[in-house]
Amino acid sequence: MPLLQAAFFCLHADESFTSDRLYSVAPCNHVLLSPLLLIAYRTDALFDMSQLPFLPFSKPTIDEATISAVGDVLRSGWITSGPKVQAFEAQLSEYFGGRPVRTFNSGTCTMEIALRIAGIGPGDEVITTPISWVATANVILEVGATPVFADIDPVTRNIDLAQVEAAITPRTKAIIPVYLAGLPLDMPMLYAMANKYNLRIVEDAAQALGSSWDGERIGATGDFVSFSFQANKNITSSEGGCLVLNNAEEARLAEKYRLQGVTRSGFDGLDVDVLGGKFNMTDIAAAIGLGQFAHIEKITAHRQNLARHYFKCFGSDFEEKYGAQLPPPDFENSNWHLFQLVLPERHDGLPARATFMEQMQAQGVGIGYHYPPIHLLSLYRAQGFKEGMYPVAERVGRLIVSLPMFTAMTEADVERAVAAVKAVLKAG
Template structure:
């Protein structure tokens, strides 16, 4: 029997070096730990990178999505259409405002919202669409924007997993609809926690800056001059310092992550029962967030995952359908059936260890462990 390796290969880990330490130390020595100039610098750099005129940093991607839903005016009695195949915040963001989630099914290969399903889900109560660039693959933004325009709906791009992705030759975030990016440690750039909203509206940017800081006014008035009910969604200059260092090497990060993904796809393409992620095309350039494979229906995913873990390889279901989460079932009575493609996909997908700094030796261990688990 082959011995089980003693060191576990984690699902993800951040890519940090001395530059992050250097910039964090500068902030610590400056005495400005929050509401300082390092946040302003990060926002300017991020906006330039994405191709949007304005950016407002917040405490998380969820916070950014919530602020956009708040500004869109979603409330009780309203419906918002979103993807069932995403992280829970894609729906929580407007539920915070009292709106009701409506889930439209996804495309079987991109795993993003199917525009036809979105159109079919719209009712007289629909007020918005929260699109998702799942796993860093750009959604069908132009088709969704046309639907939103046709029905007079707000369109928000949940790009929390897609920093660096491109849609129709331009960066995600540059096309017009406001977008949100996130910086959790498994994201393309990692600051511990954090997010940013990019917008093409100066007025929306001003509102975001006010709302993230308890509704404070920045034009005139005193330090404690609050003109609206806001939130404590502030970021810190320490996190912004890490973010600047990460942005400086974003091209390297994207290249390395692409190389890790390419090694997986090449090695797994011939493994029977494993469907690798969809390749890029002329309109879609993925920014690799995670590496998720889909297993054939005849394979027992739970058994495969258990065997991977036994071999010291971390893995996770990626991702459970939002509408089938316990709180969604209890609150709205959702069950299986309304989104068959998303539900079927969710039953058979799993994430493999994926990180900017994942070395070849560890990746080969993962590949061999998966082959063994599939074949056993």
């Protein structure tokens, strides 16, 4: 077949992380006359992979043991906060070196409660990044404080600590750094700044469970550290989160805030001395979390290997040839929650990301984007934020996309995603 390269794919079962048969696409080293055989003749033009099974950008993997454990909880009659929550908190505490850990029904309320424990409220300013899920800034508003944004670093896409220091005023009381895609900040620099200006830190490590800095796990040291167990995170409890605290007093206060401020003493003694909410995790969610958490090391290593394969498949000339920006190739610190590209601004004047996502969808590959700039959302525009205030965040937020990355992915899935990216960018 001159000028044509035949690519052969066959369906196979990947049982590395689950007892279920998770069907995915992998290279086939032989050709059989089988209805499962899929043959794509590829040229330099955009080629059609739409006949392959759809490859989502994220998909949770729940094993049979975890499903069985959830059934046990349902049969036990204790389905709200109970022994499974306690067991999950104990395992998380051990993982973080014995620090107190409390679980919640989201990784949003964890940050709000951290701010409340720190005594932050009206009249105070909290500095954070414009590139995050909107919850990061919303919790600042929830406690009555004022969000202040600092622009991001164009390479790491995390908040630029030099910009943070420039934004500090006498009203600044805390910083909420976000570890986008699982990549932490320079931790010594962050905490040196906090100590210099007497600021509290609420680490938004929603995406960073399993990440580290200089060999030390995120969450093992520092101030408040918040994690999320939402469905597309590296491990999930369906919905949920946890907060790593500094001492028993903070942990007790976190317990009050998560359940209406209630304090109990004896069989019939009940009091409320703080304004709390209904933020407790259920035993159903904790059972899922426990099942997932048992595999955290294997999951992290697998995602790091997938990221390495992404870089191998893109090749050393990808950025120069296609005009898109790869993430920093950090395999020591990041858990590779996401693998993100910043697209070139082209596609004949059409919105670059919308066109790219549409064409990738046509190729059977799912794409996400994380995130649009918070300060340009209507809620924040109404508070005076506008275009031009954080130019790096605005460019990245307009062009960033997340490629498929999940536990059950194979190297063949990575190869398929990369082939689609190159074909779409070349066609555009």
